[in-house]
Amino acid sequence: MALIEIKNLTYTYPGASKPSINDVSLKVEKGEFVLITGPSGCGKTTLCRCFNGLVPHFYQGELKGEISVAGLDTLKHHTYEMAKHVGLVFQNPENQLFALSIEKDVAFGLENNGVDRVEMRRRVDEVLQQTGIYDIRERSPHEISGGQQQRVAIAAVLAMEPEIIVLDEPTSFLDPLSAQKIFEVIFKLNREQGITVILVEHRLDLTAKYTNHLIVMDEGKIRFEGDPRQILSNEETRLIGVGIPKATLLYQMLKKEGLNLNNATPLSSEELADQLLEALKVE
Amino acid sequence: MSVFDGLKFRKVYSPIHNLDPRMKFAYVIAIFVVAIIFYQVIPLLVLFFMQIPFVLLARVQRQWLRSLRGAAFLAAFIFIINVVTTYFTSGYTFTAINIENSTAMTLRFIVLVESFSVFFLTTSPDHLGLALEESRVPYEFAFAFTTAVRFVPVLAEEAQTIMDAQKARGLELEKGGLLKRIRNYIPILIPLIVSAIRRSLELAEAMESRAWGAAKKRTNLYSLKLHKGDFALLAITIGILALAVYAHFNVAVPTVSSLLGF
Amino acid sequence: MIVAENVWFSYPSKVEALKGVSLTINDGEFVAIMGQNGAGKSTFVKHFNGLLKPSRGVVRVDGVETTKSSVAALARNVGFVFQNPDHQLFSETVEEEIAFALKNFGFEKEVIEKRIEWALNLLSLTQYRKTSPFLLSGGERKRVALASVLAWDPQTLILDEPTIGQDHEQKEKLRQFIMQLQTQKKTVVVVTHDVEFVAECNPRVVLMKEGKIVADGVGKEILTDPPLLELSSIVLPQIAQVFTKLSELGLPKDVIDIYEAKNIILKAKESRHR
Numbered sequence: 001m002a003l004i005e006i007k008n009l010t011y012t013y014p015g016a017s018k019p020s021i022n023d024v025s026l027k028v029e030k031g032e033f034v035l036i037t038g039p040s041g042c043g044k045t046t047l048c049r050c051f052n053g054l055v056p057h058f059y060q061g062e063l064k065g066e067i068s069v070a071g072l073d074t075l076k077h078h079t080y081e082m083a084k085h086v087g088l089v090f091q092n093p094e095n096q097l098f099a100l101s102i103e104k105d106v107a108f109g110l111e112n113n114g115v116d117r118v119e120m121r122r123r124v125d126e127v128l129q130q131t132g133i134y135d136i137r138e139r140s141p142h143e144i145s146g147g148q149q150q151r152v153a154i155a156a157v158l159a160m161e162p163e164i165i166v167l168d169e170p171t172s173f174l175d176p177l178s179a180q181k182i183f184e185v186i187f188k189l190n191r192e193q194g195i196t197v198i199l200v201e202h203r204l205d206l207t208a209k210y211t212n213h214l215i216v217m218d219e220g221k222i223r224f225e226g227d228p229r230q231i232l233s234n235e236e237t238r239l240i241g242v243g244i245p246k247a248t249l250l251y252q253m254l255k256k257e258g259l260n261l262n263n264a265t266p267l268s269s270e271e272l273a274d275q276l277l278e279a280l281k282v283e
Numbered sequence: 284m285s286v287f288d289g290l291k292f293r294k295v296y297s298p299i300h301n302l303d304p305r306m307k308f309a310y311v312i313a314i315f316v317v318a319i320i321f322y323q324v325i326p327l328l329v330l331f332f333m334q335i336p337f338v339l340l341a342r343v344q345r346q347w348l349r350s351l352r353g354a355a356f357l358a359a360f361i362f363i364i365n366v367v368t369t370y371f372t373s374g375y376t377f378t379a380i381n382i383e384n385s386t387a388m389t390l391r392f393i394v395l396v397e398s399f400s401v402f403f404l405t406t407s408p409d410h411l412g413l414a415l416e417e418s419r420v421p422y423e424f425a426f427a428f429t430t431a432v433r434f435v436p437v438l439a440e441e442a443q444t445i446m447d448a449q450k451a452r453g454l455e456l457e458k459g460g461l462l463k464r465i466r467n468y469i470p471i472l473i474p475l476i477v478s479a480i481r482r483s484l485e486l487a488e489a490m491e492s493r494a495w496g497a498a499k500k501r502t503n504l505y506s507l508k509l510h511k512g513d514f515a516l517l518a519i520t521i522g523i524l525a526l527a528v529y530a531h532f533n534v535a536v537p538t539v540s541s542l543l544g545f
Numbered sequence: 546m547i548v549a550e551n552v553w554f555s556y557p558s559k560v561e562a563l564k565g566v567s568l569t570i571n572d573g574e575f576v577a578i579m580g581q582n583g584a585g586k587s588t589f590v591k592h593f594n595g596l597l598k599p600s601r602g603v604v605r606v607d608g609v610e611t612t613k614s615s616v617a618a619l620a621r622n623v624g625f626v627f628q629n630p631d632h633q634l635f636s637e638t639v640e641e642e643i644a645f646a647l648k649n650f651g652f653e654k655e656v657i658e659k660r661i662e663w664a665l666n667l668l669s670l671t672q673y674r675k676t677s678p679f680l681l682s683g684g685e686r687k688r689v690a691l692a693s694v695l696a697w698d699p700q701t702l703i704l705d706e707p708t709i710g711q712d713h714e715q716k717e718k719l720r721q722f723i724m725q726l727q728t729q730k731k732t733v734v735v736v737t738h739d740v741e742f743v744a745e746c747n748p749r750v751v752l753m754k755e756g757k758i759v760a761d762g763v764g765k766e767i768l769t770d771p772p773l774l775e776l777s778s779i780v781l782p783q784i785a786q787v788f789t790k791l792s793e794l795g796l797p798k799d800v801i802d803i804y805e806a807k808n809i810i811l812k813a814k815e816s817r818h819r
Contacts, residue, residue: 040684040712049488058491083494091710094437095482096489098430100409107504114498117506124504142436146582156493172710175581175738177778202712205741205783243713246741246783246803253807259814269786276787280794280813441632447596448633450616451625452693453649470645473635477679481631 001071003163003196004028004051009065011046011055020046022220023065030163033190033210034198035228038217039241044200047217048168051198052086053079070163083109087157087165091172093149094141102144102152103128103137109160127155131185147178154185158195165189166198176206183207205245208232209268216242229265247272299341299405303513304414306520307402313520314398317527318391323536324383326527327390333523334397343404350400354393362389379540408432417507430486438479445474546571546607547593547623547701547732553601554588562588564756565602572700573730575723577743577764580753581778586736589753590703593734594623606701621650624699628706630690634678639670642678643693650697664696668722684715701732708739720746744768744782744801752777769799 006026012019021043028034036044049055053074056063067074070085090096099105103124110120128134131151141149150170157165167186171179187210190197201207208214214228218240224231231237232248247269255261261279266272299307318330338347365385366377373381412429416422449470450456456467530536547570554563562585570576578586591597592604595611595618604611606619627633636642643664647657665671668688673681678689687707694702708716716739723733723746737743743750743764750767752760754777760767767773769785781789788800796813800806 038712039714040710041682052492054488054491058488079491080494080497083492083497088489088492090485090489090492092485095485098426098433098486098490100407100412100429100433104409104504109493111501111503112494112497114500114502116502117504120502120504141433153489160494169710175778176740176780177581177775180780203741241712241714243716247787250784250787250803250806253803254810257807257811259811269783269790273787273790276791276810277794280791280810280817444627444629445632447591448625448627450596451594451620451627452633452646453617453620453697454645455615455617455649470633470635474632477635478631 001068002027003030003032003070005066005068006050007066009050009063009067011050011064012062013046013059014061016061018220020220021050024220024222026215026222026225028164028196028198028213030196031190031194032196032213033187034196034213034215035204035207035211036198036200036215036217037202037204037242038223042217043220044217045168046220048088048166048198048200050074051164051166052082052088053077054088080112083157083162084113084160085162085164087154087160087162089150089153089157089165089167089170091169093146093153093173096153096156097141097149100140101138102133102141105141105152106137106155106159108156113160123159123161127158130158130189131155145178147174147182150174150178150182151185154182158189162195164196164198166200168200169202170199171206172202179203179206183210186210202243204232204243205247208245208248209271216240228267232267233265251275297341297405298512299337299401300407301510301512302405302516303507303509304406304410305418305507306509306513306516307406308414310516310520311398311402313524315395317523318394320527320531321536322384322387322391324387324390324539326530326536327387327394330394331390331397334394334401337401337405341401341405343401346404347397347400350404351393351397354396358389358393361392362386365389380538383538383540413503413505413507416503422501434482438475441478442471442475445471445478448474546605548605549589549592549599549602550604551602552589552592552599552604554592554597555600562756563599566753566756566758567602568751568758568761570701570732570734572732573727575727575733575735575746575748576751577735577737577746577748578751578753579736579738579740579743579777579779581738584753584777585756586753587705588756590625590705590734590736593619593701593703594625595619596625617649620699621697622699623701623703624694624697625703626691626694626705626707628709630678630683630686633690633693634686637677638675639665639673639678639681639689639692640675642689643696646693646697652697660696660698664692667695668692683710684712687711687715701734702726703734703736705736706738707735708737708742716742738779740768740779740782744784747802752779765799765801768801 006024009021009024010019011021038044046055049059050067051069057079069082074082097105099108106127107120107124110123128137131154133148133151133155136144136148141152171182183206186197189195199207208228211228214231215222216224216231216237223240224237232244233252238244245267247266251261251266251272259279262275266275314330318327321327338344362385365388366382369381369385370377408429412425415425415428454467454470549566549568552563552566555561566589578590580586588597592599592611593606595614595616598612606623611619634642636645640661643661644657647660665674668691670688670692678686681689707719726733747764750762750764751758752767759776760773768782771781771789774781782801784803784806785801788796788798792798794813796809800809
């Protein structure tokens with residue numbers, strides 16, 4: 001069985017006239033780096049909330065279909081149980097930190113789970129190191145930058161040692177360099193520790209290169225799913241309103257003009273530059 | 284800005300800051316009790332000066348003076364009310380003893396302000412939250428307390444931004460009569476409230492996602508342990524209380540006026 | 546015209562946010578102010594409508610010193626749209642939201658009516674006229690906030706981080722909208738760290754760092770200077786990244802526009818064929 005399995009999921013928020021998620025089916029295997037994108041209001045945030053049971057436990061509303069995460073039926077298991085398996089990181093760093101010191105914030109989930117102090121100390125220090133915020137552990141969240149705040153939020157879910165972390169546009173408030181650093185932290189967690197990552201993002205120029213499982217959503221449905229190289233070179237993806245990375249767009253334009261380039265659609269500037277160097281040098 | 288600057292506790296390390304907040308609180312309560320037991324100037328003066336070593340050790344003299352200055356107006360008010368009422372009750376005469384009693388009342392107030400301000404100036408909010416957690420106060424209260432402290436500066440900043448945003452749309456807060464001025468604040472209050480509600484929802488969501496309510500018994504990253512200093516403070520506290528009670532029953536406290544021979 | 550001469554500013558907390566900033570923005574210009582969070586970008590633009598007054602130095606808007614005028618008077622010519630629409634929306638309907646500033650500025654009833662109509666139309670909000678702004682989506686709320694400022698037709702428009710949280714299509718609409726304002730000779734100042742957005746719009750770029758202006762010039766120059774950008778925590782736009790890596794081929798490095806990029810590469814290919 002896959003780590004995450006969703007079958008024909010349809011969900012409507014209380015009082016809403018139409019479903020936010022409409023007949024979605026999805027499988028995610030252990031160790032994958034999944035990227036979900038799509039225009040605003042396409043249902044990607046709602047889908048994130050399904051992974052740890054915030055939908056429907058916190059939001060109520062009407063849910064149909066099946067959803068199993070880490071072998072648990074999220075309808076039957078409360079969010080606090082799911083938290084050990086799925087860590088959710090939200091968009092706004094400010095509203096997910098509530099303690100007066102960073103390390104206390106990182107410990108919050110462990111405290112809630114009643115983990116004993118020695119073990120807690122070990123895990124907190126470990127994740128502080130992994131996310132590169134060990135040196136500022138005693139500062140208050142008010143005194144650090146947005147990028148650092150978002151690292152704290154990531155460390156805080158990591159401390160519970162989840163198999164999956166889900167990040168809902170974690171860098172939209174950050175400057176590009178801080179954003180890039182956050183993505184590198186996440187990618188490292190995925191590669192080195194095998195943590196399954198589900199990342200929701202608009203900015204594919206910074207993130208497309210990390211994934212081989214891309215999901216494009218629109219109006220509550222999954223429109224495309226699979227190899228990003230294929231999906232991003234598809235004209236229809238652009239028409240939905242997905243921001244195709246500039247390197248990918250340039251590649252397509254050049255290809256159309258008859259430039260003899262490799263068949264693998266590039267997802268980053270490095271990949272495109274390599275192909276161009278090849279194509280322009282040979283002759 | 285200045286209003287919430289005072290609420291941003293800066294981490295300072297001093298022998299007084301490191302004391303267990305519960306012990307400090309016990310000490311403050313003891314001072315409070317002693318200040319209530321005595322109504323004479325001399326013991327109250329002693330109490331007043333007794334706090335000064337604490338203030339100096341904690342290196343918070345500047346903030347401490349500021350809080351005393353803040354209390355000065357109320358102190359003056361208490362003094363005048365006392366003088367005036369004793370003037371009427373003691374047959375329309377000013378006597379030295381009346382003045383002295385009024386001074387004592389004022390001193391009592393100052394001692395209270397003084398000791399509480401030492402407590403708050405030297406106890407960080409997270410320390411205080413921790414003390415609440417380790418006392419039998421339900422965790423929800425301790426959490427609400429620390430979260431409130433955490434978000435006060437954030438909300439104050441947000442209020443400033445909202446005010447700027449509306450001023451940029453031509454809102455003039457100081458314009459018009461009293462009623463109009465109150466109405467001027469509606470465009471500021473509504474976004475502030477709406478945004479606070481949104482924020483609290485997001486916070487709740489984040490708390491849920493971090494296993495809020497998972498275990499019956501929560502643990503804590505930090506623990507309060509009593510050190511030598513805490514026992515010393517406890518000893519001082521008990522000593523003061525014992526001495527005060529003994530003195531209250533067995534020693535006739537002289538008044539300043541009798542000592543000066545009035 | 547906005548002129549800042551040697552502007553210094555410190556917050557009451559004694560943090561020096563601006564350290565001698567001088568800048569002239571002419572009517573009809575499109576300027577992007579970029580830099581890291583905390584570089585002083587927002588502090589600086591808040592001087593343009595008098596929300597902040599310099600501790601030292603002078604800011605003049607159309608010749609008037611901001612210290613000698615009120616925010617309300619300055620705002621008449623300098624519209625400021627804040628980053629988060631939720632920090633300004635408070636009315637029961639979109640229409641009333643737009644009317645708020647117009648009433649503050651003392652427009653006449655008939656004029657207000659016309660301006661509302663115009664602003665709703667401009668941002669395709671007409672269908673939401675009687676809707677509560679709180680029921681709209683994030684992108685729509687952002688448009689209402691923008692409409693409520695544009696309604697009084699200020700000469701200068703300041704947009705603070707307008708692309709945050711916006712998807713590709715919303716950004717594209719915003720870009721087109723700014724271009725439209727440009728044809729009407731409006732001045733537009735955008736505070737942002739969205740490099741791709743700036744690369745597409747190609748405005749004059751002013752780069753700030755630690756309360757100072759460290760670079761001022763066309764986007765093509767500044768956004769293709771890696772050491773300069775790194776100083777400000779900004780990454781190169783993707784097209785510029787590609788061309789930096791192609792430098793060994795002897796191609797120009799200062800390319801940010803995708804069409805220009807295409808032409809240069811095709812030409813290079815052709816010349817190699819011969």
